[in-house]
Amino acid sequence: DNPKPLVLIPGKINDRVRERVKAEFDCLEIERADASLVPEHRRSEVRAIASMTVIDAAFINAFENLSIISNFGVGYDGIDAVHAALRNVMVTNTPDVLTDEVADTTIALILNTLREFPKAEAYLRVGKWASQGNYPLTSLTLRGRTAGIFGLGRIGLAIARRLDGFDIPIRYHNRSKRQDISFPYRYEESLVELADAVDLLICVVPGGEGTEKVVNAEVFEALGPNGVFINVGRGSTVDEEAMIEALSSGKIAAAGLDVFADEPNVPQALLDLPNVCVLPHVASASIDTRNKMANLVVDNLAAWLSGNPALTPVSEARSLNHDD
Ligand code: NDP
Numbered sequence: 408d409n410p411k412p413l414v415l416i417p418g419k420i421n422d423r424v425r426e427r428v429k430a431e432f433d434c435l436e437i438e439r440a441d442a443s444l445v446p447e448h449r450r451s452e453v454r455a456i457a458s459m460t461v462i463d464a465a466f467i468n469a470f471e472n473l474s475i476i477s478n479f480g481v482g483y484d485g486i487d488a489v490h491a492a493l494r495n496v497m498v499t500n501t502p503d504v505l506t507d508e509v510a511d512t513t514i515a516l517i518l519n520t521l522r523e524f525p526k527a528e529a530y531l532r533v534g535k536w537a538s539q540g541n542y543p544l545t546s547l548t549l550r551g552r553t554a555g556i557f558g559l560g561r562i563g564l565a566i567a568r569r570l571d572g573f574d575i576p577i578r579y580h581n582r583s584k585r586q587d588i589s590f591p592y593r594y595e596e597s598l599v600e601l602a603d604a605v606d607l608l609i610c611v612v613p614g615g616e617g618t619e620k621v622v623n624a625e626v627f628e629a630l631g632p633n634g635v636f637i638n639v640g641r642g643s644t645v646d647e648e649a650m651i652e653a654l655s656s657g658k659i660a661a662a663g664l665d666v667f668a669d670e671p672n673v674p675q676a677l678l679d680l681p682n683v684c685v686l687p688h689v690a691s692a693s694i695d696t697r698n699k700m701a702n703l704v705v706d707n708l709a710a711w712l713s714g715n716p717a718l719t720p721v722s723e724a725r726s727l728n729h730d731d
Pocket of ligand 1: 666
């Protein structure tokens, strides 16, 4: 009898991931990604990690027979994927299954930021409509804007497709111009040029070293006093202090944010600003979409641990196979 492979779950995880891992594998849950929490005699048994937390090189090194890290989420900036590849450890994420949900959320966040719908609802609920009259007209609107997408990947493109329906022009910046000729969006050579050319800047690039604090004071300056900044990518991509300064001094008009530098801690200075719309990192957070992500996490484990190719390897791991 072959024993079932041992899958380690460090920290919090979606319920469906936990249930399926327990049903299909041997499962060990620990409170956080700290190897000392795994009994020494079990460390060499660990074949896989299913997680949504930070997995650094030291944690990877602690398990000599580790074969795959399956990340819950498309963004895997918390995982040292370069080190994993050096150790021949597969890394997978959950692309595509959340793309439409995140794009839908982004549209809602854009409209809520521009047209103040959450504030207008609160106004009605506390009785001000009846006592004080109509909610004040909003100074901002989507009408007449040009959108700039920083990160025209899977989600960025789904956002652009939705914005097409709103009849506004769209530009984008990636490290390289997309070669697909099937869409009309204009490429800008740099983030500052993009910010300068648009008045609605939507950030949906991955986190990590390459994008650390690249949305900075210069970018906000370029976006301008009528400019609106939306972030559904990662909080680490933004210089949060520079953003607070730009919002409070009127260098930009408003911001809509689903992600923050130090989640779940959001600076009070940001919350105190009247021109900010915030969400607690909920872009993909429906039961339906999270279940699809959970299934992909476990399907990747099942495929790889039975000797088949991983379903959705991250780019750093794409050349790995079972013979390595
Ligand atoms: P993709 O890999 O499909 O797209 C990423 C895009 O960003 C690519 O077009 C890429 O183009 C561009 N990009 C990457 N690095 C840079 C850089 N340094 N400078 C400029 N452009 C860059 O990913 P997805 O669209 O599937 O997801 C994007 C991100 O969204 C995730 O990594 C995650 O962080 C975030 N996300 C947030 C969610 C939330 O709950 N708020 C939910 C889901 C995702 P190129 O390679 O040419 O530079």
